[in-house]
Amino acid sequence: MNFAERITKIPRQIIYAVIALAIIIPLIAPIGMAINVMPQTQKLIDAIESLPPDSKPVLISCDFDPQSMPELYPMLEATLNHCFNKGIKVLVLALWPQGAGMAEMALKKVPEVYNRKYGEDYVFLGYKAGAAAVVLGLGDNFKNVFPADYYNKPLDSLPLTAHIKNYNDISLVISFSAGDPGYRTWLLYGQAKFGFKLGTGVTAVSAADTYPYLNSGQLTGVFAGMKGAAEYETALAKKGYTLTSRNATKAMDAQSLGHFFIMVFIIIGNVGYFLIRRKK
Structure with a gap:
């Protein structure tokens, strides 16, 4: 031979x-291969970076399941790290039932690193069925949709949510989206009607679908797939922020x-x- x-x-x-x-x-x-931060990633990073510590809370929607966890969970964890590093308060919910588990996993890990207090610095609203109705309802009154948080504590009893009424009290909405419902739900039923700033993190296969919305200005920025998550982690590390992981x-x-x-x-x-x- x-x-x-x-x-x-x-x-x-x-x-x-x-x-x-x-x-x-x-x-x-x-190995530490070089990772360049793409413009769509930088836009969403800048949107969070521009928020002062005393800004209105960031609303994070976990619209994914364990199947897409390798791509989207690192984005969620990095976003929590970013917000808590800057002293920004966070509300978390899920339009997918499995997303509640993903959110709770991150919220059990990240806040304690920064000594953030539940009810004051972050609140977990949990999952609510009827995605479009949820997004529309939050534009009217948060407490009509979520009278209590994931742990059955009334929102009126929590310092962070006691005075939150609707999207006017939110600085930025971010949907980590693996499909439908996801960022399109927030876009069509929320951003288009109420005009809030919306960013998203999506799986790599869905990234191309977000670009028309990004170019039109309807999306503030996009984390695209695992590479987008790695870009986010890299950008935060360069700024000297603490990170709970760089998976x-x-x-x-x-x-x-x-x-x-x-x-x-x-x-x-x-x-x-x-x-x-x-x-x-």
Whole structure:
């Protein structure tokens, strides 16, 4: 067997082993590949960065499930880190029932790092069915939609929510969206009617669909997929902010290295094929 035939018949076990190592090693020992922050990511970062500590709260909607967690959960965690670093208060809800679990996971982890107090610095409203009705109802009166928080505490009894009535008392809405309901629900039934600032984080496959809304100014900014989450983490780290994790950055190292070796094997296979073909 000559050289050309050998490189076209690399055992699949070797290929799988190389790809596995290319993915596993960066997750254990991050390489730190350069990540450039894209304009759509920077716009949403700037929108949060421009808010003073005494600004109106940011409203975060967790509209995703565990299936899209690798891409969207790091965005959620980074946003909470960003807000709490700056002393911005946060309200969190979910239009997906599974999103409530994602939100609670982050809220059990991030606030304690900054000694933030529940009810004063952040409130978890939980999940409410009827997405469009929820978004429209919040524009009228938050307490009509959520009389109590996720833990059945009346909103009137919590310092943060006692004086919040509608979107006029919110500085920015961010939807981490894996589908429908998601950012389009907030856009069509909320932003278009009430005019609040809206940003979103979406899975990579949905990113292209957001650009018309971004270009029209209806979306303030977009975090696009795992790369968008990694860009966000990188931007916050450069500003010197505390981060509870940088999972998206680690994952991008693994993804990039994995893709690199896949391309290497494709090139090797094609080189071998053309060498064999030339000899014939």
